Amino acid sequence: MNYKDLVEYMVKSLVDHPEDVQIREVEGEKSTILELKVTKEDIGKVIGKHGRIARAIRTIINASATKSGKRVVLEILD
Amino acid sequence: MKVYEVEGKTVDDATRKAMTDLNIGDIDHARIEVIDQGKSGIFGFGVSKPAKIRVYYSDESMDIGELTREVLLAILSKMGVDAAIRDLKEGESKVYIELESSKSGLVIGKKGATLEALQFMVNLIVSHKTKSEKKIILDIESYRAKREKALRKLSREIALKVAKTGKPWTLEPMNPFERRLVHLTLQNDNRVTTKSEGQGIYRKVKISPNISK
Numbered sequence: 141m142n143y144k145d146l147v148e149y150m151v152k153s154l155v156d157h158p159e160d161v162q163i164r165e166v167e168g169e170k171s172t173i174l175e176l177k178v179t180k181e182d183i184g185k186v187i188g189k190h191g192r193i194a195r196a197i198r199t200i201i202n203a204s205a206t207k208s209g210k211r212v213v214l215e216i217l218d
Numbered sequence: 219m220k221v222y223e224v225e226g227k228t229v230d231d232a233t234r235k236a237m238t239d240l241n242i243g244d245i246d247h248a249r250i251e252v253i254d255q256g257k258s259g260i261f262g263f264g265v266s267k268p269a270k271i272r273v274y275y276s277d278e279s280m281d282i283g284e285l286t287r288e289v290l291l292a293i294l295s296k297m298g299v300d301a302a303i304r305d306l307k308e309g310e311s312k313v314y315i316e317l318e319s320s321k322s323g324l325v326i327g328k329k330g331a332t333l334e335a336l337q338f339m340v341n342l343i344v345s346h347k348t349k350s351e352k353k354i355i356l357d358i359e360s361y362r363a364k365r366e367k368a369l370r371k372l373s374r375e376i377a378l379k380v381a382k383t384g385k386p387w388t389l390e391p392m393n394p395f396e397r398r399l400v401h402l403t404l405q406n407d408n409r410v411t412t413k414s415e416g417q418g419i420y421r422k423v424k425i426s427p428n429i430s431k
Binding site: 142145146149150153154185190192193195196197199200203204206207 | 289292293296297298299324325327331332334335336338339342343346347418419
């Protein structure tokens with residue numbers, strides 16, 4: 141399963157500067173960590189009011205991760 | 219459909235101005251209504267009055283339904299979910315999409331959380347790309363209708379329990395649409411009163427007994 145692709149597609153469709161979107165996938169034994177970096181102006185666009193957008197992104201990744209039994213964590217870096 | 223009013227020396231002049239302001243290339247894409255033909259003062263005498271027009275135009279350069287389909291299918295395929303669009307209806311202010319999938323449970327998620335997240339995400343992306351204000355509603359295997367029925371039933375059962383025991387009962391956290399449904403279901407039940415409590419995603423409905431007369 142390519143979580144990076146999924147997150148990249150959603151995030152790039154939401155921000156004003158898709159060219160500045162960076163995602164690093166850190167594969168662990170029990171979990172996969174996705175580190176997301178966007179420009180300063182776009183941070184609000186991926187977090188949302190009360191973290192609503194970030195929560196939706198996490199819900200969607202976790203739904204696609206259910207079969208693998210692995211935990212996928214999304215970290216938004218600033 | 220949006221409306222824009224503009225003035226110019228003549229009707230033609232005003233039309234040209236509107237086309238530039240609104241960035242409409244083809245006049246056929248808008249409907250123009252002349253409010254005032256305007257009057258030009260002859261040789262500077264007499265009162266000149268500007269022409270005034272009203273332009274009705276659509277700000278959708280893209281087909282919203284088509285874009286919604288594209289975005290939704292892209293997300294689902296990247297999620298590794300095999301799903302298809304069974305029905306797509308586009309109205310004046312809404313786009314309704316019914317999905318079908320062998321993994322519908324995965325698409326719905328716990329208490330509809332995944333379906334809610336997908337709907338929210340598709341709305342965000344489409345409105346970001348088109349500035350459209352159309353609301354997109356996602357459904358799969360009539361989940362929404364079923365959930366509505368189940369919620370109504372649950373509300374009535376709890377109301378009965380509250381009325382019998384005289385003790386208030388707080389339901390689990392729900393989204394605004396579901397809370398509204400509970401309020402509506404018990405609106406005319408004079409044995410109980412409903413009230414929402416808490417903040418944000420933790421907001422829940424409390425059903426309390428009415429003090430007996």
